[in-house]
Every structure is written in structure tokens, then in C-alpha cells.
Amino acid sequence: xxxxLITILLFLLPIILLAAIPTAVLIISKExxxxxxxxxxxxxxxxxxxxxxxANYIYLKLKYLNLNERKDIxxxxxxxxxxxxxxxxxxxxxxxxxxIVGVSDFKLFLDNVPKxxxxxxxxxxxxxWMFNKKANYYNxxxxxxxKNSLNFFPKPESYFNIYKDLITKKYSFITLADNDxxxxxxxxxxxxxxxxxxxxxxxxxQQINKLLNNDITANDYNYEDTYYEIDRIKNKGxxxxxxxxxxxxxxxxxxxxxxCNLNKIKVIAFFPPFADKVYQKLSxxxxxxxxNELSYKIKPLFDKYGFELYNFPTVSSxxxxxxxxxxxFHGGEVTYQRILLRMLESxxxxxxxxxxxRIKKDLLNRKNNYQIYNH
Amino acid sequence: xxxxxxxxxxxxxxxxxxxxYVIDIYKKKIKPTKNFIxxxxxxxxxxxxxxxxxxxxxxxLPQIQKKRVFNYSKAVDGLRQILWGLFKKMVxxxxxxxxxxxxxxxxxxxxxxxxxxGAILFAFQIYGDxxxxxxxxxGTARLFGIDLLKNFSFxxxxxxxxxxxxxxxxxxxxxxxxxxxxxxxxxxxxxxxxIRNTFIIFLISGFWHGANWTFIAWGLLNAIYFLPLLVxxxxxxxxxxxxxxxxxxxxxxxxxxxxxxxxxTFAWIFFRAENITSAINYISGIFSFSxxxxxxxxxxxxxxxxxxxxxxxxFGREKEFAxxxxxxxxxxILRWLLYYIIIFMIMNYCGESQxxxxxxx
Numbered sequence: 001x002x003x004x005l006i007t008i009l010l011f012l013l014p015i016i017l018l019a020a021i022p023t024a025v026l027i028i029s030k031e032x033x034x035x036x037x038x039x040x041x042x043x044x045x046x047x048x049x050x051x052x053x054x055a056n057y058i059y060l061k062l063k064y065l066n067l068n069e070r071k072d073i074x075x076x077x078x079x080x081x082x083x084x085x086x087x088x089x090x091x092x093x094x095x096x097x098x099x100i101v102g103v104s105d106f107k108l109f110l111d112n113v114p115k116x117x118x119x120x121x122x123x124x125x126x127x128x129w130m131f132n133k134k135a136n137y138y139n140x141x142x143x144x145x146x147k148n149s150l151n152f153f154p155k156p157e158s159y160f161n162i163y164k165d166l167i168t169k170k171y172s173f174i175t176l177a178d179n180d181x182x183x184x185x186x187x188x189x190x191x192x193x194x195x196x197x198x199x200x201x202x203x204x205x206q207q208i209n210k211l212l213n214n215d216i217t218a219n220d221y222n223y224e225d226t227y228y229e230i231d232r233i234k235n236k237g238x239x240x241x242x243x244x245x246x247x248x249x250x251x252x253x254x255x256x257x258x259x260c261n262l263n264k265i266k267v268i269a270f271f272p273p274f275a276d277k278v279y280q281k282l283s284x285x286x287x288x289x290x291x292n293e294l295s296y297k298i299k300p301l302f303d304k305y306g307f308e309l310y311n312f313p314t315v316s317s318x319x320x321x322x323x324x325x326x327x328x329f330h331g332g333e334v335t336y337q338r339i340l341l342r343m344l345e346s347x348x349x350x351x352x353x354x355x356x357x358r359i360k361k362d363l364l365n366r367k368n369n370y371q372i373y374n375h
Numbered sequence: 376x377x378x379x380x381x382x383x384x385x386x387x388x389x390x391x392x393x394x395x396y397v398i399d400i401y402k403k404k405i406k407p408t409k410n411f412i413x414x415x416x417x418x419x420x421x422x423x424x425x426x427x428x429x430x431x432x433x434x435x436l437p438q439i440q441k442k443r444v445f446n447y448s449k450a451v452d453g454l455r456q457i458l459w460g461l462f463k464k465m466v467x468x469x470x471x472x473x474x475x476x477x478x479x480x481x482x483x484x485x486x487x488x489x490x491x492x493g494a495i496l497f498a499f500q501i502y503g504d505x506x507x508x509x510x511x512x513x514g515t516a517r518l519f520g521i522d523l524l525k526n527f528s529f530x531x532x533x534x535x536x537x538x539x540x541x542x543x544x545x546x547x548x549x550x551x552x553x554x555x556x557x558x559x560x561x562x563x564x565x566x567x568x569x570i571r572n573t574f575i576i577f578l579i580s581g582f583w584h585g586a587n588w589t590f591i592a593w594g595l596l597n598a599i600y601f602l603p604l605l606v607x608x609x610x611x612x613x614x615x616x617x618x619x620x621x622x623x624x625x626x627x628x629x630x631x632x633x634x635x636x637x638x639x640t641f642a643w644i645f646f647r648a649e650n651i652t653s654a655i656n657y658i659s660g661i662f663s664f665s666x667x668x669x670x671x672x673x674x675x676x677x678x679x680x681x682x683x684x685x686x687x688x689x690f691g692r693e694k695e696f697a698x699x700x701x702x703x704x705x706x707x708i709l710r711w712l713l714y715y716i717i718i719f720m721i722m723n724y725c726g727e728s729q730x731x732x733x734x735x736x
Binding site: 001003004007008011014015133134156157159160236 | 445447450451454477481484672711714715718721722723725
């Protein structure tokens with residue numbers, strides 16, 4: 001038995017030594033081995049941005065809504081609603097974006113929020129591909145898988161990725177040191193200043209800095225990654241080809257709207273815009289016919305309940321431009337302020353909780369093409 | 376309307392496990408134990424509780440009753456078996472699972488060749504998942520000095536369907552053989568009685584997996600595969616290990632192995648499908664002109680991993696499990712290096728974690 005135990009110990013020793021550095025990185029950066037419950041229920045300013053534990057975001061958003069007081073306005077959707085900020089509204093707001101993959105996820109998300117915390121107004125981002133069967137975003141069920149699980153312990157692949165990232169100098173131990181007054185949790189927050197702030201919206205720290213400096217290492221610079229997806233990945237994902245709007249997704253949407261109507265949640269939906277150049281490429285491609293059907297097939301479902309639906313196929317359709325986009329299918333804060341402005345100008349019910357004149361003034365006083373407010 | 380009954384995990388395993396105790400006492404193969412602890416350990420021995428192997432009282436109980444001494448070689452080999460089981464489960468089975476779910480859940484959207492790929496990946500998923508679990512269970516038991524029954528013996532290298540069933544889920548197949556097939560007369564009453572008994576066994580096996588027509592169809596299909604072998608009395612042609620003592624099989628053996636794999640993979644479609652209609656739609660999707668086009672999904676990394684897996688299994692096919700006593704002639708440092716590589720592959724190439732498929736049975 002003694003020989004066996006010594007052999008095991010000797011065998012494991014190199015593994016333990018190899019694991020020591022990544023474990024230190026994960027602890028220092030709070031990427032793992034850190035519980036976020038306390039910080040998200042406090043009033044301290046924070047940025048939570050993970051690199052290896054993105055699934056934690058569902059936990060973060062649901063936990064926030066469960067632990068904190070009810071919010072009047074809730075933004076819900078994928079990453080394409082994340083630029084709506086508390087500063088844009090005059091009532092309490094939370095952005096629960098980055099939690100929704102398919103249409104069925106909206107109701108699943110609400111099922112996991114206590115009824116007394118349902119918002120009065122819910123802004124939902126309907127990604128166009130949610131209605132394309134080939135995109136494979138059905139029955140994703142990621143909410144049920146992740147709602148209660150924070151990756152406290154790291155996933156095995158994180159250890160390899162850390163070595164890879166350290167060798168390629170994506171970060172170093174020095175960049176991990178705490179030198180900011182804001183609590184930064186996770187490697188993305190520490191290194192890139194990317195992550196979710198207290199209102200649930202997303203800060204694109206490093207990406208915006210790169211765009212402002214015309215740095216070609218910015219993600220999706222000149223929409224190259226988006227073009228690649230459109231040209232090369234035809235059978236699955238965001239840019240899968242699709243002829244017509246899928247009926248299952250329409251049924252799921254009907255179920256959601258019925259549910260919101262019963263629970264007195266006013267729904268304000270919108271199709272988030274693509275960059276003009278990207279939309280042009282999609283149109284020229286000719287294999288995305290479902291995009292043309294979206295508005296007229298979905299609008300009647302909203303009309304039935306008196307809910308609002310806004311179609312912004314391109315950034316220019318909301319008064320923005322490609323120079324205000326973060327990548328091929330994400331507008332920046334300025335774009336989203338313009339979206340809100342268009343909604344308010346169209347007589348949206350959001351006029352009850354947002355001041356159109358202030359929105360206009362804030363837009364005029366924006367910091368740059370991507371940012372309006374300080375965080 | 377369907378009855379939604381919550382069944383305890385592993386019920387079909389420990390029911391059969393417990394039945395063997397009662398039947399073997401009835402047949403006077405063993406004497407009933409009067410020691411409550413021994414009996415409790417027998418019925419609830421943790422490694423095999425949820426998904427087997429289905430043990431026999433005659434095999435397991437005497438080992439529990441006997442005083443055990445720690446055996447270094449057995450424990451180390453047990454760890455090797457656990458390691459190999461983890462590789463099968465986490466790399467092969469879980470790696471296949473994502474693609475299999477994607478293809479089977481949206482089968483109408485894919486061309487024939489992608490559906491073929493989906494079926495093949497499911498064949499590897501179920502093998503990696505179930506035999507992986509068995510390896511982990513058997514390896515864990517060996518750490519305690521207990522030998523459990525072998526459950527898989529490289530079934531995808533079988534040359535006919537009879538050999539496949541001698542190598543697949545051995546503990547269940549032999550349970551059926553000993554407690555149902557032989558009491559029914561086995562092969563002693565001529566060809567027709569043998570055929571009848573074989574069909575009974577496969578239908579029961581289908582029912583054992585669940586009250587769904589897909590399992591019955593799967594069992595029936597396997598029984599039909601057996602028919603020509605029984606009629607021609609060739610069901611015991613391939614008893615020995617394929618290409619024993621040789622590096623490579625003959626062309627004939629390769630053809631036989633591939634044919635058997637195709638047949639079992641075809642049957643697995645019924646096993647995996649949600650219902651009979653889905654299975655039939657899946658199969659009609661395969662038999663279309665689109666089978667001659669390139670698959671729409673090309674999991675290159677996974678295919679390389681499966682190829683590595685098959686090579687290791689092939690060269691280990693004459694042993695208890697592929698890594699059994701692996702590289703004993705090599706210097707320790709090289710042997711350990713190979714283990715580290717396997718651990719690296721498990722950590723780096725593991726698929727998204729999935730529950731063991733056989734936990735539902």
C-alpha cells in the first residue's frame with residue numbers, strides 16, 4: 001500500500017507543479033475560486049468579465065435579478081442588447097443581455113425570475129437568426145443548465161489555455177495586479193477592461209480603444225470575421241443560410257408574448273441592426289431570404305397584444321453608421337442610444353421612463369463614436 | 376396519456392443483479408448468506424450500482440466474503456483501466472455527443488452523408504459512454520481487490536453479429552443466456568427453437584432498455600441479423616480473437632468487421648431516435664442522392680481522436696482492456712509519459728460533459 005501511495009504521489013507531482021501557475025492566475029484574476037453573490041448584491045462598482053467561464057453570465061444575470069430590488073425596465077436578449085444602459089433611462093433598469101440564444105430562452109429566463117420582480121417594461125432583442133431553423137439555436141436550454149451553476153472550480157481546458165495565453169503574451173502576471181478602484185472580476189475585466197457593469201450592460205474597454213486607434217488587431221476589424229462567417233459557414237450558426245422564417249420560433253414567440261401579456265409586462269422588441277456593409281453582403285449573397293420575411297410575419301403577433309416591434313436591419317436605419325459599430329453585428333453605445341431615440345420618436349411606451357430631450361442632448365455631447373456615458 | 380413514473384437510477388441493473396442471487400440460491404449454486412453486511416455490500420457495491428456490470432452472486436459474493444489483501448499490480452492496473460474509461464467517456468463519447476445531438480435533433484435539415492456520419496458517431500458515443508463507465512467501475516473495484524465481470528471485449532472488431540453480442544454488454548447478454556435462454560431450451564431443440572429463443576432474448580433485451588418501440592425495433596433488428604447465422608449454423612464461427620497474434624487483419628476480416636459495424640450502426644439509429652417515425656425519417660434521409668455529397672458537418676479533430684482510439688483498442692484487443700499491463704516492457708519514464716499524454720488528451724479534448732447514457736436504464 002505504501003509503495004502504491006508513493007508511486008501515485010510521484011506520478012501526480014509533475015501535474016501538480018504544472019497546475020500551480022494556472023491556478024495562481026485563476027485565483028489572482030478571480031476567474032475561478034471566487035463567489036460573486038456578495039459583490040452583485042452590494043452597491044460597489046464592479047466589472048465582471050470572464051475569459052474561460054462565459055457560462056457564468058447566466059448565473060450572474062439571474063442571481064442579480066433574484067438578489068436585488070425589482071427593476072422597472074429589463075433589457076433581455078443576446079449580446080446585441082448589451083449597449084442599453086441605466087443612464088439612458090429615468091427609471092430603474094437592468095440589462096440581462098447575453099443570456100438568450102433562441103426564442104424559447106426568453107420565457108425560460110423569465111421562469112427563473114420571481115414573479116414579483118418582473119419588470120414593467122421589457123426591451124427584447126430579436127436576433128434575426130433566432131428565426132432561422134438552420135442556425136441550430138433551438139431548445140438550447142443553456143439557461144436551465146447554467147442558472148444555478150457558477151464555475152467556482154476551473155474547467156480542465158482552462159489550464160492549457162492559460163499556458164497558451166501566457167506564452168503568446170496575451171497577459172502577464174503584472175497585468176493581473178489590482179490597480180483600480182473598481183472591482184474587476186475575471187481575466188477579461190482585469191486585462192481588457194471588458195465585462196458587465198452594475199447595470200448588467202457591457203463595457204467593451206479594449207475593443208473600443210483599438211477601434212479609436214484604428215488598430216487592426218481589433219476584433220472583426222473591417223468586418224473580416226463576419227465576412228468569413230457569411231462566406232464559409234453556411235449550415236449552422238448566425239449566418240447559416242435560410243429560406244423562410246421558422247414556424248416553431250413563431251410559436252415560441254407567441255407563447256412569450258402571451259405570457260408577458262398575462263403578467264402585465266409591456267414588451268418593446270426590436271431587430272438589432274447589422275453594419276450597413278454587412279447587411280449589403282447578406283443581401284447580395286441571396287441565401288438569406290428569411291430576413292425579408294421577418295418583419296411582416298412577426299409584426300402581427302405583436303399587434304395582437306398592442307406590443308411594439310421595431311425593425312432595424314441596418315445601423316443607418318436607426319440613424320447610426322458603420323463608424324459607430326463595434327463589429328459586424330454589434331452597434332456601440334451611440335448606436336443603441338439612437339435606437340432608443342427612434343423608438344421614443346415613434347411614440348414608444350418607453351417615453352414614460354425616458355426623456356427624449358435628454359437622450360438627444362446626451363447624444364450631442366457623446367465622448368466619441370462609441371461611447372456616451374462614463375462608467 | 377403517458378404515465379410519468381420516476382424510477383430510481385440504475386433500477387434495471389440492480390434488479391438483475393439482485394435476481395441472480397435469488398435464482399442462484401434456488402438453483403443451489405450458492406448458499407444464502409446470513410451476514411447482513413456481506414449481502415448489503417453485494418447488492419449495493421457502489422461502482423456497479425448505477426450501470427453495471429450486472430454481477431452474479433456466484434462471482435461477487437465469494438470475493439466479498441474472502442479476506443482481501445492489497446495487491447499493488449492489481450491496483451495499478453485498476454488505475455489504468457479507470458484512465459482508459461475516462462478517455463472513452465470524456466473524449467470519445469462526450470466528443471461525439473454534441474454532433475450526434477445536433478444531427479439527430481435536426482435530421483431533416485441534413486444531407487444523407489451527414490446522417491450517416493451522425494449514426495457512426497452515435498455508434499462510437501454509445502460504445503465510449505457505456506464501455507467507458509464499465510472500465511471505470513471495474514477499475515475502481517480492482518482498487519478494492521475485487522474483480523468484476525468483463526462487460527465489453529472490443530465489440531467493433533467483431534466479424535459477425537453473433538460475435539458482436541458475445542463482446543457487447545457481456546454481463547447482460549450472459550445473464551439473459553443463463554437465466555432465460557438456457558431455461559427456455561437454448562439451442563438444444565433444433566434450429567426453430569433456437570430462432571424462437573433468440574428472438575425472445577432480443578425482444579426482452581429491447582424491453583429492458585425501456586418501454587419505447589424504438590428499443591423493441593432495435594432488439595428485433597438484431598434478432599433478424601442473427602437469423603442467417605442460426606439457419607446456417609455459423610453463429611459460433613468466430614469465437615477466437617480476430618487476427619490473433621498478428622498486427623493486421625486479412626482483407627476478408629476487414630470486410631467482415633466493416634459489414635458487422637454497418638449492421639450494428641444501422642440498428643443504433645432506432646436505439647437513438649426519439650420514436651419510430653423519427654428513425655424511419657432518418658433512414659429515408661440517408662437513402663437519398665445526397666448520400667453521395669460531402670457531409671455538411673466535418674468534425675476533423677474528433678475523427679482523428681477516434682482513429683487514435685481505434686488504433687489503441689486494436690493493439691490491445693487481446694487483453695482485458697486496451698491499456699491492460701500497457702507498456703510493461705518500456706522504461707517507467709516512457710510509460711508514464713504515455714499516461715500523461717492520455718491525461719492531456721482527456722483534459723484538452725474532452726467534450727461537453729454528458730450524463731452516462733445507461734444511467735437511464
